[in-house]
Amino acid sequence: MNDTRLLLALDFGGTKHTAALARAGARKWIDRRQQAAPPRADAAADVTIMRALARELLAAHPGRLAAIGVSFGGPVDFARGLVRLSHHVPGWENWPLRDQLHAEFGVPVSVDNDANLGALGEWRFGAGQVETRHVETQHAASLLYITVSTGVGGGWVLDGRIYHGAEGMAGEIGHTIVDPNGPECICGRRGCVEILACGPAIARRARERLEAEPSAGAHLRELIQNDLSALTAERVSRAALEGDALAEEVLLAAARDLGTGIGNALSLMNPQRVVLGGGVTRSGEAWWAEVRRAARANTLPEISVDIVPAALGDDAPLWGAVALAESLL
Amino acid sequence: MNDTRLLLALDFGGTKHTAALARAGARKWIDRRQQAAPPRADAAADVTIMRALARELLAAHPGRLAAIGVSFGGPVDFARGLVRLSHHVPGWENWPLRDQLHAEFGVPVSVDNDANLGALGEWRFGAGQVETRHVETQHAASLLYITVSTGVGGGWVLDGRIYHGAEGMAGEIGHTIVDPNGPECICGRRGCVEILACGPAIARRARERLEAEPSAGAHLRELIQNDLSALTAERVSRAALEGDALAEEVLLAAARDLGTGIGNALSLMNPQRVVLGGGVTRSGEAWWAEVRRAARANTLPEISVDIVPAALGDDAPLWGAVALAESLL
Numbered sequence: 146m147n148d149t150r151l152l153l154a155l156d157f158g159g160t161k162h163t164a165a166l167a168r169a170g171a172r173k174w175i176d177r178r179q180q181a182a183p184p185r186a187d188a189a190a191d192v193t194i195m196r197a198l199a200r201e202l203l204a205a206h207p208g209r210l211a212a213i214g215v216s217f218g219g220p221v222d223f224a225r226g227l228v229r230l231s232h233h234v235p236g237w238e239n240w241p242l243r244d245q246l247h248a249e250f251g252v253p254v255s256v257d258n259d260a261n262l263g264a265l266g267e268w269r270f271g272a273g274q275v276e277t278r279h280v281e282t283q284h285a286a287s288l289l290y291i292t293v294s295t296g297v298g299g300g301w302v303l304d305g306r307i308y309h310g311a312e313g314m315a316g317e318i319g320h321t322i323v324d325p326n327g328p329e330c331i332c333g334r335r336g337c338v339e340i341l342a343c344g345p346a347i348a349r350r351a352r353e354r355l356e357a358e359p360s361a362g363a364h365l366r367e368l369i370q371n372d373l374s375a376l377t378a379e380r381v382s383r384a385a386l387e388g389d390a391l392a393e394e395v396l397l398a399a400a401r402d403l404g405t406g407i408g409n410a411l412s413l414m415n416p417q418r419v420v421l422g423g424g425v426t427r428s429g430e431a432w433w434a435e436v437r438r439a440a441r442a443n444t445l446p447e448i449s450v451d452i453v454p455a456a457l458g459d460d461a462p463l464w465g466a467v468a469l470a471e472s473l474l
Numbered sequence: 475m476n477d478t479r480l481l482l483a484l485d486f487g488g489t490k491h492t493a494a495l496a497r498a499g500a501r502k503w504i505d506r507r508q509q510a511a512p513p514r515a516d517a518a519a520d521v522t523i524m525r526a527l528a529r530e531l532l533a534a535h536p537g538r539l540a541a542i543g544v545s546f547g548g549p550v551d552f553a554r555g556l557v558r559l560s561h562h563v564p565g566w567e568n569w570p571l572r573d574q575l576h577a578e579f580g581v582p583v584s585v586d587n588d589a590n591l592g593a594l595g596e597w598r599f600g601a602g603q604v605e606t607r608h609v610e611t612q613h614a615a616s617l618l619y620i621t622v623s624t625g626v627g628g629g630w631v632l633d634g635r636i637y638h639g640a641e642g643m644a645g646e647i648g649h650t651i652v653d654p655n656g657p658e659c660i661c662g663r664r665g666c667v668e669i670l671a672c673g674p675a676i677a678r679r680a681r682e683r684l685e686a687e688p689s690a691g692a693h694l695r696e697l698i699q700n701d702l703s704a705l706t707a708e709r710v711s712r713a714a715l716e717g718d719a720l721a722e723e724v725l726l727a728a729a730r731d732l733g734t735g736i737g738n739a740l741s742l743m744n745p746q747r748v749v750l751g752g753g754v755t756r757s758g759e760a761w762w763a764e765v766r767r768a769a770r771a772n773t774l775p776e777i778s779v780d781i782v783p784a785a786l787g788d789d790a791p792l793w794g795a796v797a798l799a800e801s802l803l
Contacts, residue, residue, distance in 0.1 A: 220776075287640060301743075303632065310744025311616060314777050321738040322772060325653060334772060409650040413739055414630075415639025443651060443663060447549075448643050 150211035150474065151175070153202070153250075154466035155195055156259070157217045158182065159233055162191065164198035166206055167467045169474060172270050177463075178202055188228075188236035196249065212473040213246055214466030215256040223309055226256050253473040260316055261307045262465025263422060263455075264290035264300030269468040271456035272420045273302065287416040290455070291318055293403065294423035297339040301416075306472075319343070323405040341402035344378035344425050351381045351395045362391035382428035396428055397435045404439025407452065411444040422455030479540035479803065480504070482531070482579075483795035484524055485588070486546045487511065488562055491520065493527035495535055496796045498803060501599050506792075507531055517557075517565035525578065541802040542575055543795030544585040552638055555585050582802040589645055590636045591794025592751060592784075593619035593629030598797040600785035601749045602631065616745040619784070620647055622732065623752035626668040630745075635801075648672070652734040670731035673707035673754050680710045680724045691720035711757035725757055729764035736765065736781065737772025744777055751784030 149168070156163040165177035178198040183190060203210060219237065220229040226243025246254045257265075267273050267290050274282045288302045297319030301308040308315055319339035320332045327336020328349075340346055352373050355362050365384035369375040384392035407419055421436070433454075441450045457464050478497070485492040494506035507527040512519060532539060548566065549558040555572025575583045586594075596602045596619050603611040617631045626648030630637040637644055648668035649661045656665020657678075669675055681702050684691050694713035698704040713721035736748055750765070762783075770779045786793050 299742075303637070308632070308743075311746035312744055312776060312778060314744040314774060315742070317741040317744075317774055317777075320774055321741045322652070322734065323654070325734070326655075332774060405651065405654070409738060410742055412646040412650045413628075413644070413742060414637075415641055415643040415646075417640035445643060445646055445649055445661060447641060448646075449641060 149208060151203075151206070151208045152467050152470040153199060153210060153213045154463050154470060155199065155213065155215045155246075156463045156466060157191060157195065157215070158259070158462075159218050162195050162198065163463055164195060164202050165463055165467075166202050169211060169471060175206055176202055182234075186234055188231070188234060188240050191234060192240075192242075192245070199250075210250060210252050212252050212470040213250060213254040214262075214469035214471075214473075215242060215246065215254065216259045216262040216462035216466045217242070217256060218259045221256055221258045221313065223255075223257050223261075223307075223313055226254070228256070253470075255469045255473055257307060257465070257469060258300075258313075259462040260290070260292060260298035261300040261309070262463075262469060263292055263298075263461040264288060264302045264316070264420075264465065265307050265468045266457055266461040266463065266465030267420045267422070267455055268302040268305070269471075270464045271461060272453050273418065275418060275451075285416070285418040287414065288418050288420060289316075289318070289407075289410055289414070289416045290420045290422065290461075291403075291407070292423040292455075293343060293421060293425040295344055297343050297403070301414075318406055318410055321406050321409060323402050323409070338403055338406035342399045342406070342425070347378035347381050347395060347399045347425065348376040350399060351376050351392065354391055354395055358391065362389055364389035365392045378425055378428070382425075382432065385431065386429050393431065396432055399425075400428075400432045400435035401439040404436040404441075405443045407436065407440040408443025411440060411448050411450065415448055417449075417451065419450075419452045420455050421452060422458070422461055426454055478538060480532075480535070480537045481796050481799040482528060482539060482542045483792050483799060484528065484542065484544045484575075485792045485795060486520060486524065486544070487588070487791075488547050491524050491527065492792055493524060493531055494792055494796075495531050498540060498800060504535055505531055511563075515563055517560070517563060517569050520563060521569075521571075521574070528579075539579060539581050541581050541799040542579060542583040543591075543798035543800075543802075544571060544575065544583065545588045545591040545791035545795045546571070546585060547588045550585055550587045550642065552584075552586050552590075552636075552642055555583070557585070582799075584798045584802055586636060586794070586798060587629075587642075588791040588794075589619070589621060589627035590629040590638070591792075591798060592621055592627075592790035593617060593631045593645070593749075593794065594636050594797045595786055595790040595792070595794030596749045596751070596784055597631040597634070598800075599793045600790060601782050602747065604747060604780075614745070614747040616743065617747050617749060618645075618647070618736075618739055618743070618745045619749045619751065619790075620732075620736070621752040621784075622672060622750060622754040624673055626672050626732070630743075647735055647739055650735050650738060652731050652738070667732055667735035671728045671735070671754070676707035676710050676724060676728045676754065677705040679728060680705050680721065683720055683724055687720065691718055693718035694721045707754055707757070711754075711761065714760065715758050722760065725761055726764045728754075729757075729761045730768040733765040733768025733770075734772045736769040740769060740773040740777050740779065746778075746780065748779075748781045749784050750781060751787070751790055755783055 324336030653665030
């Protein structure tokens with residue numbers, strides 16, 4: 146199929162803004178532009194940057210723009226096309242991003258948050274393709290996407306569409322509780338998946354162990370040159386891979402808590418596939434094995450446990466924006 | 475609308491079998507027949523009873539039978555129309571109930587389990603109707619139905635259809651974990667909603683408290699005439715209503731654990747409405763208030779908590795079978 150219609154995908158990220166062009170039906174970027182989010186920006190400044198990136202792209206690749214999909218790193222009112230707010234940048238409250246872009250570019254526009262679009266991107270273009278009994282592959286009938294990095298976010302694709310829930314809040318697996326006696330989260334409750342399993346949680350759990358056990362974790366201490374403030378999830382996982390027992394225990398405890406939360410999601414929704422993305426998922430095979438083991442141990446035996454790595458990396462929301470734009474054609 | 479087509483609804487329950495006739499588009503039984511499930515029956519005996527009830531009904535009400543919906547109290551392979559097994563009655567393994575009834579009655583047939591059809595019945599004919607800003611009501615866009623009785627089962631209706639999940643196991647909120655250090659369930663794990671909040675769990679928790687605290691629970695002891703084997707959830711809730719402090723604590727602890735599980739489901743799926751049915755939901759206002767409080771405390775502030783009593787009682791699966799039959803027209 147030689148569809149000449151262009152789709153514009155925009156991703157407002159926490160640290161960078163990206164605009165990219167693809168052709169309907171194709172799985173390859175025509176071109177993309179990226180710019181670091183300026184420090185102390187406000188919403189208007191971010192929008193100005195993004196419009197310039199988009200204009201530049203469209204000028205370089207003349208053609209028929211057919212639709213725009215937008216990923217935003219924060220809560221979005223999907224039905225009304227509004228950004229609700231940004232947790233990092235002021236001025237985004239109830240910003241009518243969809244209508245603004247529609248007025249400027251004259252094509253259909255849709256806006257959703259990055260976790261939902263990560264889910265849709267993986268479903269459509271990445272790890273959402275499942276093998277069937279026959280030779281060909283097809284898209285998972287139901288998919289839970291979870292991103293494990295500085296927080297734990299998630300999104301659902303059911304029957305090929307993002308499932309938003311009544312108030313657009315579906316997918317918040319990060320704030321489901323797995324240990325009611327666990328540490329307190331900024332969400333106000335104890336022992337949610339995020340406070341136990343995200344990157345900063347791994348660093349915090351390692352620090353607590355190192356403080357409590359002065360003679361343990363020699364290799365991890367070496368890696369951080371005895372500076373506990375230098376602890377990161379990445380360093381903990383490197384120490385674990387290199388044989389540090391304390392680091393491995395911390396990493397696997399975090400993996401177990403994530404897997405426990407996934408097990409609950411499996412019992413509740415029985416999705417065909419779970420896709421995990423985000424920096425923490427690069428913690429090595431032992432982390433993956435423990436996530437899968439804990440999910441298996443925490444759900445019913447009749448339920449399959451199919452947990453795979455994301456295929457699109459940080460580009461998942463941008464590809465989701467392409468799929469969202471496609472859905473407008 | 476004067477639709478003359480007849481819909482036949484069949485409910486294979488644990489203790490009784492029911493057949494009922496309704497007219498498409500109407501919310502009133504034309505007639506119904508019921509028979510106790512015989513002791514030591516097998517699948518063939520149950521089917522024989524149900525066929526006789528159905529034949530009797532159809533003979534008494536001549537008309538154009540258009541479709542049959544069937545509720546079964548056990549796991550069902552919805553796509554293939556098979557009963558997978560019964561936990562109570564032998565011989566049901568992979569029984570082709572849909573095709574058998576289709577061959578006999580010559581109309582479209584669909585079969586699903588009682589929790590899913592309870593969800594669909596409440597959504598279509600009962601507590602699934604939500605008020606909108608305008609005067610008229612409409613059906614909830616997403617609904618979680620939970621039955622709390624000898625076990626804790628559940629089902630989802632999303633966008634007007636039962637959501638089954640990849641292996642037909644969606645809705646198992648009873649086996650999501652709320653306390654990893656809790657008591658062990660027959661599901662093999664600890665602290666799931668069912669082992670903490672179902673009827674027998676309330677009786678068990680009361681017994682444990684009465685055994686541990688010989689001077690507490692005077693009124694509850696009186697109600698059961700000091701016979702711990704006479705403890706039931708109903709008696710615990712009656713004692714609580716009549717002011718017994720121990721009984722009230724036990725009842726509210728069970729309500730809190732159910733609410734905690736519901737809070738996790740709200741975070742994960744953000745359903746518009748949760749409907750609770752089953753005997754335990756007749757435990758009084760304090761039980762309801764605690765379920766709602768715990769759900770609220772255990773989910774994100776952006777998420778609405780709309781938890782209401784089932785409207786159809788034990789008939790919910792039978793009405794769900796009507797809605798299932800309707801969907802075949």
